Amino acid sequence: MGEEVFQKSKISEPVSIVAHQLKNPISVLKGYLEALISGEIGKINKKQKEYLYDALENVERMSTIVNHLLDVSKIEEKRYEVKKTPINLSALAKDVVEEFSSWAKAINCEVVFNPPADLLLVQADLIKIRQVIENLISNAVKYKSQGQAKVEIRIQKKGNKVLFSCKDNGIGVPDKDLKKVFSKFYRSEDALDIDPAGTGLGLYINKAIIELSGGKIWFKKNKEKGMTFYFTLPIIPSP
Numbered sequence: 001m002g003e004e005v006f007q008k009s010k011i012s013e014p015v016s017i018v019a020h021q022l023k024n025p026i027s028v029l030k031g032y033l034e035a036l037i038s039g040e041i042g043k044i045n046k047k048q049k050e051y052l053y054d055a056l057e058n059v060e061r062m063s064t065i066v067n068h069l070l071d072v073s074k075i076e077e078k079r080y081e082v083k084k085t086p087i088n089l090s091a092l093a094k095d096v097v098e099e100f101s102s103w104a105k106a107i108n109c110e111v112v113f114n115p116p117a118d119l120l121l122v123q124a125d126l127i128k129i130r131q132v133i134e135n136l137i138s139n140a141v142k143y144k145s146q147g148q149a150k151v152e153i154r155i156q157k158k159g160n161k162v163l164f165s166c167k168d169n170g171i172g173v174p175d176k177d178l179k180k181v182f183s184k185f186y187r188s189e190d191a192l193d194i195d196p197a198g199t200g201l202g203l204y205i206n207k208a209i210i211e212l213s214g215g216k217i218w219f220k221k222n223k224e225k226g227m228t229f230y231f232t233l234p235i236i237p238s239p
Contacts, residue, residue: 019069026066030059061197068201072184075208082125082212086236089122089129089162090115090155096133097153104141109149111137116155120162122233124213129233132209132217133164135202136229140168143191145225161215161232169226181219182207206231 033056035041037049044052074080097113104111122129140151152167171190173181180186185200192198210217210231217231 015069015073019066019073022062022066023070026059026063030056030063033059065199068199068205071205071208072201075205080208080212082128082209084123084125084213086121087124087126087129089120089124089164089233092126092130093133093153093155093164096130096137099134100137100141104151107141107144107149108147109141109144109151111141111151111153113153116157118157120155120157121236122162123236124215124233125209128209129213132206132231133166135206136166139202140166140170140227140229143194144168144170157235158232160235160237162235163230163232165228165230167222167226167228169222169224172221172225172227175221178221182217 033052036044037052037056071080093113094115097111101111137151137153141149144151150169152165154163154165154167156163171188171194173188177186177188182203184204186203187198187200207217210233213233215231215233217229219227219229222228
C-alpha cells in the first residue's frame with residue numbers, strides 16, 4: 001500500500017472491534033500489575049519490581065494504542081463527542097506542566113509557563129483539552145534536541161478566542177513532511193528513532209478535538225530550531 005493511500009485509509013471495522021475487546025482486559029492487567037508493585041499481595045524483591053515496572057510500562061503503551069484506535073474510529077464515523085463546560089485554561093495548563101516537570105528535568109529539558117494575569121475561561125471538554133495539552137507538551141519534551149532543551153507554554157487572549165502555544169527547540173519536522181503532520185500514523189524518521197513505539201495518532205486526534213470545540217490548531221517552524229504548535233478555543237465573555 002502506498003504512503004498516500006495509507007495516510008488516507010480509515011480504521012477498519014475489525015480493528016475497531018478488536019481494540020474495543022482489548023480495552024477491558026488491558027485495564028484488568030494494569031490493575032494486577034499495580035497491585036503487585038505496591039506490595040498489597042505480598043513482598044517482592046528489587047529485581048521482580050523492575051520486571052513488573054517494565055511490564056506495566058508496556059501495558060500502558062498498549063492502553064494508549066487501543067484508546068487512540070477507538071478515538072480515531074469514532075472520529076471517522078462522526079461519533080466523537082466533546083462535552084463543553086467552562087474551563088480555566090491557565091489552571092489546566094499549569095497542572096499539566098507540573099505533571100511533566102520531573103520527567104522533563106530528568107532528561108535535561110526545562111518546561112516554562114507564566115500564567116496570564118487575567119482569568120481566561122473557555123468553553124470546552126476538560127478531559128479532552130487536557131489530552132491535547134499533554135500530547136503537545138509530551139511531544140515537545142520527548143523529541144528534544146541534544147543538550148539543554150526548553151519548552152515554552154503561553155496563553156493569551158486574542159479577540160473572542162484564547163490562544164495557546166507550545167514552543168520547543170527540538171528536532172522539528174522535515175520540510176517535505178510538513179503537510180503530513182496532522183495525518184493519521186505520520187511519524188518522521190527522526191521521531192521513529194527516538195520513540196519507535198509511538199502511534200502517530202496523537203496530533204490527528206488533537207485536531208479533531210480542537211475543531212469540534214470550535215477552535216483551530218496549527219503549527220509553525222521556528223526560525224532557529226524546533227516547532228511551535230498553536231490552538232485557539234472560544235472564550236467565555238466576562239460578566
